[in-house]
Amino acid sequence: MKRFLLFLPLLIALVVGIVLFAGIGKDPTKLESALVGKPVPEFSLRDLHNPDAMLDQSLFLGQVTLLNVWGTWCPACKDEHDDLMWLAEEKGVNIIGLNYKDNREDALVWLDRLGDPYRTTIYDPRGTLGFDLGVYGAPETFVIDAGGVVRYRHVGVVNETVWEQTLLPVINDVQGNG
Amino acid sequence: MVRIVYLVLALLLYGVAAADVADVYDFSDRAQEQRYQDLIAELRCPKCQNQNIADSNAPISKDMRDVVYRMMKDGASNEEIIESLVGRFGEFVRYKPELDSRTFLLWATPAIAVFGGFLVVAGVVIRSRRAGPESPALSAEEKARVDKMLTDQDRSS
Numbered sequence: 376m377k378r379f380l381l382f383l384p385l386l387i388a389l390v391v392g393i394v395l396f397a398g399i400g401k402d403p404t405k406l407e408s409a410l411v412g413k414p415v416p417e418f419s420l421r422d423l424h425n426p427d428a429m430l431d432q433s434l435f436l437g438q439v440t441l442l443n444v445w446g447t448w449c450p451a452c453k454d455e456h457d458d459l460m461w462l463a464e465e466k467g468v469n470i471i472g473l474n475y476k477d478n479r480e481d482a483l484v485w486l487d488r489l490g491d492p493y494r495t496t497i498y499d500p501r502g503t504l505g506f507d508l509g510v511y512g513a514p515e516t517f518v519i520d521a522g523g524v525v526r527y528r529h530v531g532v533v534n535e536t537v538w539e540q541t542l543l544p545v546i547n548d549v550q551g552n553g
Numbered sequence: 554m555v556r557i558v559y560l561v562l563a564l565l566l567y568g569v570a571a572a573d574v575a576d577v578y579d580f581s582d583r584a585q586e587q588r589y590q591d592l593i594a595e596l597r598c599p600k601c602q603n604q605n606i607a608d609s610n611a612p613i614s615k616d617m618r619d620v621v622y623r624m625m626k627d628g629a630s631n632e633e634i635i636e637s638l639v640g641r642f643g644e645f646v647r648y649k650p651e652l653d654s655r656t657f658l659l660w661a662t663p664a665i666a667v668f669g670g671f672l673v674v675a676g677v678v679i680r681s682r683r684a685g686p687e688s689p690a691l692s693a694e695e696k697a698r699v700d701k702m703l704t705d706q707d708r709s710s
Contacts, residue, residue, distance in 0.1 A: 406599060409643035476612070502616060509641040511599035511613045 408517070408528035409509055415442075415523050416507035423474050423482055423496035430497050434471065435523040439549055441470045441542070442517040443493070443533070444505060446477040447485045449513040455532035456489050462538060463492035472496035475505045475513055518542060520549045578622050585625065592621050592631060595649055599642045617646075 410416075415432045422428040435442070443459060445452040462468040472493035474482045479498060486496070499505055508517065509528075518527040527545040529537060580586040590607065596617060598609040606614040606621075617638060624634045638646050650656045691699065 403602060406643055406645050409640055502612075506616050506620070507641060509599070509643065511642065 405530050406511075408525065410517075410525040411527065413525055415519060415525060416504065418497075418499075418504040418507065420504060421498045423472070423479065423486075423498040426479070426498075430495065432523060434495060434497075435519045436521065438469055438521050439546055440519045441468055442473060442508075442519055443470055444473045444475050444508070444510050444513050444515040444517075446475045446513050447481040448477065451532050452514045453489070455514055455534065456492070458532070458534045458538070459492040460490045461535075462533070466538075469494055473504060473508075473510075474498050474500075475510060476500065476502040516542070518545045518549065588631070589622060589625060592625075592634060593618055595647070596621070596635070596638060597646045597648050599645055605648060 415435050417432050419429055419431050422430055441462070459470060463470050470493050472495070474496050476499070478500060482496070482498070486493075497504065502510070508515075508525075512530060514532055516529045516533050517525055518529075520526050526549050527542070529541060531537075533542065578589070580589065593607040594605050596606045598604050598606050598611055598614045598617070600611040600613045601609045604611075604614075606617045620638070621634055624637065629637075635647065644650060650659065652660050
């Protein structure tokens with residue numbers, strides 16, 4: 376019994392070590408969305424291309440969608456733009472854009488110059504829908520199922536690796552289940 | 554000289570004043586303002602990780618402060634305000650997590666640590682008490698050996 380007690384510090388150190396080691400390499404800036412499993416929040420915002428058209432949450436019904444939050448002020452959004460173009464054109468992914476805290480002219484120039492991967496772009500100059508979605512840093516990309524429910528949120532740029540290792544499995548899973 | 558001191562003081566105090574995030578909100582009374590300050594001190598900025606939204610200059614913190622203020626004006630309770638932000642940004646934004654099954658260990662750790670320390674101290678005390686008065690420091694045999702050693706030493710020197 377006494378012998379065993381001598382090993383107690385080693386044991387504690389091992390347990391604490393394992394717990395701490397498990398945390399290494401996790402990116403603390405990536406938070407799981409609080410909206411996973413909940414429907415897209417209600418909103419009523421204008422279409423970026425067509426200021427007269429109002430869009431709302433029914434936009435997401437019917438098919439699996441990637442909702443990509445972007446702004447012209449966001450350098451990382453420029454990084455991922457080519458990959459979004461590739462997804463939309465080569466992979467036929469249904470992407471809806473959320474132009475977040477931006478202004479219309481800049482956003483239209485950007486899409487004109489870099490190409491437009493979005494089926495529709497929601498114009499959210501004051502970031503209200505972004506706030507309701509819990510967006511804390513663009514770019515963010517949400518996977519939304521055909522019933523308009525948020526299934527996954529990716530914070531940071533989307534590229535081929537993220538698509539293949541993270542988003543595609545989620546989409547396959549979502550399509551498999553419903 | 555006095556002037557320089559005043560200047561330095563003024564600069565220092567300016568720094569203190571400027572460290573507060575400069576929002577302009579109107580409050581009907583002092584208590585409301587205090588309540589607002591307490592709320593934003595307790596909410597964590599999701600973007601900057603280890604700042605509360607009172608200290609953070611991130612745009613998202615500004616938005617969150619706006620919402621806290623607006624909801625307060627609309628008569629929401631503190632719980633409603635915090636719940637509405639947690640519903641959007643997740644438990645992460647709470648600096649004071651709710652006590653539930655997931656956070657139980659977090660809340661209990663200080664008590665467990667104190668209790669553990671108490672056990673160790675109690676163990677040491679009880680053991681020394683038990684060993685203390687009953688057994689003399691040296692047994693008769695040991696005492697004889699020591700005496701022998703000492704006399705040997707005396708003789709050799």
